[in-house]
Amino acid sequence: DGGITQSPKYLFRKEGQNVTLSCEQNLNHDAMYWYRQDPGQGLRLIYYSQIVNDFQKGDIAEGYSVSREKKESFPLTVTSAQKNPTAFYLCASSTQVAYEQYFGPGTRLTVT
Amino acid sequence: AQSVTQPDIHITVSEGASLELRCNYSYGATPYLFWYVQSPGQGLQLLLKYFSGDTLVQGIKGFEAEFKRSQSSFNLRKPSVHWSDAAEYFCAVGDEAAGNKLTFGGGTRVLVKP
Numbered sequence: 001d002g003g004i005t006q007s008p009k010y011l012f013r014k015e016g017q018n019v020t021l022s023c024e025q026n027l028n029h030d031a032m033y034w035y036r037q038d039p040g041q042g043l044r045l046i047y048y049s050q051i052v053n054d055f056q057k058g059d060i061a062e063g064y065s066v067s068r069e070k071k072e073s074f075p076l077t078v079t080s081a082q083k084n085p086t087a088f089y090l091c092a093s094s095t096q097v098a099y100e101q102y103f104g105p106g107t108r109l110t111v112t
Numbered sequence: 113a114q115s116v117t118q119p120d121i122h123i124t125v126s127e128g129a130s131l132e133l134r135c136n137y138s139y140g141a142t143p144y145l146f147w148y149v150q151s152p153g154q155g156l157q158l159l160l161k162y163f164s165g166d167t168l169v170q171g172i173k174g175f176e177a178e179f180k181r182s183q184s185s186f187n188l189r190k191p192s193v194h195w196s197d198a199a200e201y202f203c204a205v206g207d208e209a210a211g212n213k214l215t216f217g218g219g220t221r222v223l224v225k226p
Contacts, residue, residue, distance in 0.1 A: 004155075031212045040121070042202060042218040043156075050212060058213075090155055099144045099163075099206045101214060103155035 002027045004104035006091050011109045013085075021076045021107045023091030030096045032074035036060060037088040037106075046089075049074055050096065078109065085111045114139050116205050118217035125193050126225045133188040133220050135203030145186040146204040146214065147177055156202060162186065173197070198224040 004025045013019045025032065031050045035043040045058030049068040063082025068074055074093075078085045088108050092101040115138045125131050137143060144163050148156040160171025167179040177188045186203060203217040 006155075033212075040218065043216040045213065048213065088153075092156075094212050096212070099212060099214070100146060100158055100161050101212075102158070103148075105155045106153070108153070 004091060004093055004102060006089075006104040006107050009105065009107060011107055013109070013111050015111055016080045017111075018080055019078050019085075019109065019111075021078065021089055021091075021109070023074045023076065023104060024072055025074075025091075025093045025102075025104075026072060027093055027102065028071070029093035029102070030071070031094045032068070033092040033094075033101060034058075034064070034066065034074070034076045035090045035092065037090060043090065046076065078111075085109060114205065114207075114215045116203055116215050116217040118201075118203055118220050120220045121218070122221050122223065124223040124225060127195055128192050131188075131190045131193045131197070131222065133201050133203075133222070135186045135188065135217060137184050137186065137203075137205045137215075139184075139205060139207055141207040141209055144206045145177070145179060146206075147171065147175070147186075147188045148202045148204060149173075150200045150202065150219075152199075159188070159201075193222075193224055195224050195226065198222055 007022045033048040034046040047066040049055035065077045090106045091104040094101045117136045146161045147159040150156045162179045200219045200221045204214040206214045
């Protein structure tokens, strides 16, 4: 069954700790994306990658980092530099030629 | 800069009534247009998309949307709402200049009254 998996669904961390969110896809998509969702603000793009070993900053990249060592995987690290990390994080993927994105179930991160 | 506006933050509709969600965009080029739906605590599911051709597009779950270039709009409609349609709906826009990137509207939350 093809799709995008994100783990864990809920994540709790203490302030000052880095945390890595997992995103894996078996759709054979080249492009992958990370979004942050806050109530009433829609989706904001954090980072995206159109090909392995390459990625670009989105609109709100500060305090986040990513890697793209494998086509299937695009982990997101929320660093201690991110001032307000508590949010719902969504991973998505798409082919290079079609523009619709397919989304994972999301990870809710709570930092206290 | 590209922008997408969903003017209605919340809409309440009675079950069986019709639903229309508004989406306006500001784009220089010919846009690609999408509607997504999100249930609470879940990811987004693609309802329908418009790339070119017929300006009235049909999607899943009985939804349709109409692209009106003159009004820069891509409104989503459903003739008869079911209780299971209660969710948040997002309009998204992309174009070739932006590559694969999409710009999302702020979303419209739909509540369905019995």
